[in-house]
Amino acid sequence: MPGVFIDVELSDEARGDAELAQKLSDACPVDIFAAGDGGTEIVEDNLDECILCGLCVDAAPAGAVTVKKLYDGTSLSR
Numbered sequence: 283m284p285g286v287f288i289d290v291e292l293s294d295e296a297r298g299d300a301e302l303a304q305k306l307s308d309a310c311p312v313d314i315f316a317a318g319d320g321g322t323e324i325v326e327d328n329l330d331e332c333i334l335c336g337l338c339v340d341a342a343p344a345g346a347v348t349v350k351k352l353y354d355g356t357s358l359s360r
């Protein structure tokens with residue numbers, strides 16, 4: 283199930299970067315990122331557990347990760 287309150291978008295480069303996948307997987311306290319064979323996978327069932335800590339945004343290059351707050355239209359990114 284996709285999130286009702288939160289969506290996370292990855293740039294194409296971020297999606298295919300296995301090293302970044304592991305960083306994101308390690309950074310997120312609620313396991314929204316999984317390191318798969320081809321790079322980063324989003325664990326949709328966990329999206330609404332996001333606590334908006336920003337650790338994923340900080341762990342990735344600028345523009346790679348955007349955490350979207352679907353309930354107010356704002357987002358976390360850099």
Ligand code: SF4
Pocket residue numbers: 290309310311312313314331332333334335336337338339349
């Ligand atoms: S903001 Fe925090 S809880 Fe939300 S996806 Fe990023 S690391 Fe996970």
